[in-house]
Amino acid sequence: MPKPVRVRSREAFERACRVIPGGVNSPARAFGAVGGQPLVMARGKGAYLYDVDGNEYVDYVGSWGPLILGHCPPKVMQAVEEALHEGSTFGAPTERETELAELIIDALPSVEMVRMVSSGTEASMAAIRLARGFTGRDMIVKFAGCYHGHVDSLLVQAGSSATTLGVPNSPGVPAGCTRDTLCLQYNDVQGIRDAFEVHGDRIAGVILEPIVGNMGLVWPTREFLAELRRLTDKHGSLLIYDEVMTGFRVAYGGAQQVFKSLGWDDIGLPDLTVLGKIVGGGLPVGAYGGRADVMRKVSPSGPVFQAGTLSGNPLAMAAGIATLKQLRDHPPYARLEQITARLCDGLAERARKLGISHQIQRAGSMWTLFFAAEPVTDYRSALQADTRRFARFFWAMMDRGIYLPCSQFEAAFVSAAHSDPDIARTLDAAEQAFAEIASA
Numbered sequence: 414m415p416k417p418v419r420v421r422s423r424e425a426f427e428r429a430c431r432v433i434p435g436g437v438n439s440p441a442r443a444f445g446a447v448g449g450q451p452l453v454m455a456r457g458k459g460a461y462l463y464d465v466d467g468n469e470y471v472d473y474v475g476s477w478g479p480l481i482l483g484h485c486p487p488k489v490m491q492a493v494e495e496a497l498h499e500g501s502t503f504g505a506p507t508e509r510e511t512e513l514a515e516l517i518i519d520a521l522p523s524v525e526m527v528r529m530v531s532s533g534t535e536a537s538m539a540a541i542r543l544a545r546g547f548t549g550r551d552m553i554v555k556f557a558g559c560y561h562g563h564v565d566s567l568l569v570q571a572g573s574s575a576t577t578l579g580v581p582n583s584p585g586v587p588a589g590c591t592r593d594t595l596c597l598q599y600n601d602v603q604g605i606r607d608a609f610e611v612h613g614d615r616i617a618g619v620i621l622e623p624i625v626g627n628m629g630l631v632w633p634t635r636e637f638l639a640e641l642r643r644l645t646d647k648h649g650s651l652l653i654y655d656e657v658m659t660g661f662r663v664a665y666g667g668a669q670q671v672f673k674s675l676g677w678d679d680i681g682l683p684d685l686t687v688l689g690k691i692v693g694g695g696l697p698v699g700a701y702g703g704r705a706d707v708m709r710k711v712s713p714s715g716p717v718f719q720a721g722t723l724s725g726n727p728l729a730m731a732a733g734i735a736t737l738k739q740l741r742d743h744p745p746y747a748r749l750e751q752i753t754a755r756l757c758d759g760l761a762e763r764a765r766k767l768g769i770s771h772q773i774q775r776a777g778s779m780w781t782l783f784f785a786a787e788p789v790t791d792y793r794s795a796l797q798a799d800t801r802r803f804a805r806f807f808w809a810m811m812d813r814g815i816y817l818p819c820s821q822f823e824a825a826f827v828s829a830a831h832s833d834p835d836i837a838r839t840l841d842a843a844e845q846a847f848a849e850i851a852s853a
């Protein structure tokens with residue numbers, strides 16, 4: 414099979430590397446985990462990406478989650494264009510900010526008030542500061558394999574036990590920033606019990622991805638979520654769901670709605686929810702919201718400071734409003750469930766035929782193909798996956814026009830723009846790619 418020509422992409426990337434660290438504005442795009450050079454993209458349309466050499470790809474990254482409607486959805490484009498002619502930013506309240514806040518509150522029963530920021534990182538950082546400000550405590554609990562943005566206090570190594578306080582996992586993060594962070598194992602009920610046993614009255618909040626995308630797709634157990642809610646209630650800590658990836662993705666009401674539909678009533682609701690990606694419709698938006706008594710502590714209504722020049726930016730609000738209205742009024746979730754299930758079942762069938770160890774884990778249109786023999790339930794089991802085999806599969810699919818996330822530890826996304834022929838084309842490519850790696 415002839416490899417696609419990528420001359421311009423190589424030249425463009427080499428030029429980028431001369432002026433931008435690693436040639437990218439986010440390391441997730443750097444292909445470090447799969448080798449080779451990232452492709453420089455020129456445009457997107459519907460389910461497709463086109464690189465600067467004109468090669469077409471079926472896109473399963475969707476800009477790492479925001480593009481549930483695909484590239485250039487007409488109504489979103491139109492809304493941004495209209496907003497643009499009124500002005501790009503005012504630094505003053507605008508009605509679009511209120512409208513998007515109302516849409517979020519209507520979608521998520523746990524959210525009574527919401528504040529807009531410009532990224533998921535900002536939203537997580539603010540939510541943590543708010544939990545600390547509201548409780549007057551310092552300690553935060555997070556889980557290995559969950560990512561909440563490049564927040565200093567959350568860039569910690571996975572702890573070895575429930576009492577191992579955080580050690581930074583990046584240069585530039587002072588030890589003091591992570592000293593109050595506990596990093597536990599996801600789905601480890603005994604681990605959180607031990608942590609609250611030792612630190613309960615010092616824990617300001619627990620933050621987690623309620624369905625994880627950032628170690629690959631991993632489901633929580635009902636018991637884990639129920640115990641988190643029980644212990645945070647008992648000790649007066651806040652429970653923070655980071656739904657940056659799952660919000661409006663796995664359901665219009667995010668993971669919280671999925672759990673309700675599963676009848677998991679004993680897990681309660683989070684006190685705060687962090688949002689991003691889809692809520693901005695492809696433009697820079699993050700948001701955090703939750704209980705009104707907690708949110709009222711945020712400046713200027715309360716003492717917990719948080720600010721941002723472009724927070725609630727009118728163009729980004731317009732994109733977010735148009736996206737959420739499209740999702741609310743013409744929900745794609747039943748079809749996304751159906752075509753993503755067909756894709757994942759087809760991948761599993763083709764891998765099984767060739768005796769390739771794999772686990773396909775999915776939540777709605779978010780999914781991960783792990784090259785692993787056992788189900789992935791936490792970060793330790795995720796690390797058992799065969800990342801070299803993933804890298805070979807990644808390039809075998811890329812060379813057949815299928816654009817997957819460039820890491821075993823990421824989720825892939827199907828959009829409402831993906832068609833049945835796109836799924837068929839992907840499965841044909843996978844059949845050849847599996848055969849290629851099985852013989853390697």
Ligand code: KE4
Pocket residue numbers: 439440441442477532533534535537560561562563622626627655656657658689690699823
């Ligand atoms: P941003 O600051 O990238 O908008 O959001 C950070 C964030 C917070 N919470 C969750 C659950 C997230 O998944 C993210 C960002 N996700 C990564 C991909 N796994 C974004 C890709 C990137 O960093 O370039």
